[in-house]
Amino acid sequence: MFRIIAFQACRHGTGCSHLVANLAVLLMQAGYRVGLLDTDPRGGGIRTLFGLDNVSTAGPQSYWWLRFNPEHPQALRSQAHVYGTCPPQQQTGIYLPSEHHPGKISQQLTHLQQYYGITNPSDALTHLGQELRLDYLLLDTQPTLDEENLLSLALADTIAVLLQLDNYDFQRIAVLLEIIQKLNTQNTWLIPSQVLPLIDTQAVAAKLTNTYQLEVGAILPLSEDMVRLASGGLFCLHHPQHDLTKVMMGFAQKLAQVSPRNLKSAEPPRQQRRGQPLMGVLDLPPLNRQVLTAIIRQGGVSSDDLVKLGLGSI
Numbered sequence: 001m002f003r004i005i006a007f008q009a010c011r012h013g014t015g016c017s018h019l020v021a022n023l024a025v026l027l028m029q030a031g032y033r034v035g036l037l038d039t040d041p042r043g044g045g046i047r048t049l050f051g052l053d054n055v056s057t058a059g060p061q062s063y064w065w066l067r068f069n070p071e072h073p074q075a076l077r078s079q080a081h082v083y084g085t086c087p088p089q090q091q092t093g094i095y096l097p098s099e100h101h102p103g104k105i106s107q108q109l110t111h112l113q114q115y116y117g118i119t120n121p122s123d124a125l126t127h128l129g130q131e132l133r134l135d136y137l138l139l140d141t142q143p144t145l146d147e148e149n150l151l152s153l154a155l156a157d158t159i160a161v162l163l164q165l166d167n168y169d170f171q172r173i174a175v176l177l178e179i180i181q182k183l184n185t186q187n188t189w190l191i192p193s194q195v196l197p198l199i200d201t202q203a204v205a206a207k208l209t210n211t212y213q214l215e216v217g218a219i220l221p222l223s224e225d226m227v228r229l230a231s232g233g234l235f236c237l238h239h240p241q242h243d244l245t246k247v248m249m250g251f252a253q254k255l256a257q258v259s260p261r262n263l264k265s266a267e268p269p270r271q272q273r274r275g276q277p278l279m280g281v282l283d284l285p286p287l288n289r290q291v292l293t294a295i296i297r298q299g300g301v302s303s304d305d306l307v308k309l310g311l312g313s314i
């Protein structure tokens with residue numbers, strides 16, 4: 001069974017999409033077959049990094065299979081396949097749906113459910129993983145708590161939370177982790193990003209671990225070379241010996257050590273959802289979910305405030 005890893009941040013601009021795309025390449029480099037689902041509401045984040053912005057799609061029943069390109073080692077070769085037509089069985093690669101619905105992972109899953117003739121999104125991913133022989137499925141999620149994002153987090157067996165070392169994220173990360181912990185996720189890692197090179201990374205890891213009782217998966221240094229690349233490609237292919245690439249490679253190796261488990265059902269029957277705190281979040285009215293999103297984005301709300309808002313039982 002393949003592993004599903006969701007990457008979550010408290011806000012935009014933490015480098016989440018860059019990390020996901022580069023990890024996919026590094027895992028492929030290590031001999032794994034990787035899937036990618038992009039939930040960027042602005043569209044094209046992952047596709048820009050893979051150079052697919054101006055490539056016409058082949059419709060909802062197709063996907064891209066990306067592989068190394070010996071002629072252009074700083075880019076990947078893309079080939080369109082129709083579902084049911086598997087890419088080469090002996091070759092590693094990256095799966096990416098060819099048709100993009102900005103911010104709508106549910107629509108991507110709906111296409112798979114329709115194709116496989118099933119109703120459960122986790123079963124659709126199981127069929128996809130078996131058909132393409134995937135080892136990993138990476139979900140690039142967004143800093144919201146709407147149905148789309150909760151669906152992504154609920155499906156994952158591993159969640160990597162990106163944060164920056166400032167008061168903005170320190171206030172919000174605690175609330176976000178409270179919700180993630182209710183998912184009963186197998187593994188949760190903290191990944192501080194854009195960390196100044198002069199900062200003692202061991203001290204950072206110890207402080208975060210002691211504060212949040214979670215392992216630090218990687219500490220991503222702030223890199224001028226990443227800024228210069230300006231989303232013009234995949235950093236690990238342009239700078240294979242860079243310190244940042246080595247850090248991401250180390251985290252890819254940690255992911256390889258995680259034991260797979262059966263997919264969680266993202267939508268259990270109603271009678272089984274009583275008493276499950278996460279599913280209480282899914283059942284909240286839109287206004288209350290917006291309040292939770294605002295807490296994560298703008299922070300500073302106490303537990304007493306949550307009770308006054310009617311959210312204290314979550």
